[in-house]
Amino acid sequence: MTGSFHFIRPWWLVALVPAGQLWWLTRRTADARQPWHGIIAPHLLPHLLSGREKRSRVDALELIAVGWLLSTLAVAGPTWQREPAPFANETTTLAIVIKVSPSMKTQDVQPDRLARATEKIHDLLGKRAGGKTSLIAYAGSAHLVMPATTDGGIIDTFAQALDPKIMPEDGDAASAALQLADQTLKDSGSGLILWITDSIAPEQERSLAEWRKASSTPVRLLAPLLSGQELNAVTHASRTVEAAQVPLTADDSDMRALAQSAKFSTGSTTNSTSQWKESGYWLTPAIAAFMLPFFRRGWMVQTAAKG
Secondary structure, eight states, X not given: OGGGOEXXXXXXXXXXXXXXXXXXXHHHHHOTTGGGBTTBOTTTHHHHTTTTSSOSSOOHHHHHHHHHHHHHHHHHOEEOOEEEOTTSOSBOEEEEEEEOSGGGGOTTSSSOHHHHXXXXXXXXXXXXXXXXXXXXXXXXXXXXXXXXXXXXXXXXXXXXXXXXXXXXXXXXXXXXXXXXXXXXXXXXXXXXXXXXXXXXXXXXXXXHHHHHHHOOOOEEEEOOOOTTHHHHHHHHHGGGGTOEEOOOOSSSHHHHHHHHHHBTOOSXXXXXXXXXXXXXXXXXXXXXXXXXXXXXXXXXXXXXXXX
């Protein structure tokens, strides 16, 4: 924390120079012996001015100097921590990567795996109001269906239209799809990947491991499968990319949990979505306390006349 301490507007510290000069002049003029130096012998001054070398109260100019000092520090903007930018989107960008292969039309999950997956996408988009979402579809090749956008309706429309018949070739290009999703997130600044698939080809293991070494983007895995051998195989294979599994539920609780985890994600957040937190206002009570004597009637007159 202390290593990050700095001033947001350090040029205001130049105003401390007049404050220092004011304090020095105040101390100099408050010394009752100063006018007699060179006139009275130094060893006689303490006796002749006994009782006057110590002031009985705080000088008004000293309070002004201290208030000036504190005000300058406050305006300079001391800070040591970041906070989200006031107009930054609170929901990080989400890249949805979905496998669109003939196996996703299997009807063991009603109405079928692909339809169930697109229903989950619909539920998720409804819980991400204002959040950016991109859509990537893959089979034997990976394709950017829609770049990151805050229009969840258009993402939902394209997701509902996905079908294995429109894919150029069958197969499993999972690593290429994740790499494409990662690129859309980098363009947006931050985010995570939702990977929807019912299988992961063994030959993808090496390329997936290489992608994970090059990327720190968090991955959530949603497998539209019933409990059993297929689900276990997908879960095991997804460990290559350190994917956290999102258990498929009959209601929308799985998507509620996923939408919540996407908020304020720090997995790859850049400084463009945060700013240094102003902390100068903490000096306001001290500044007010030093200024209170000036509201006392006659205090300035007494201070000016003392000595």
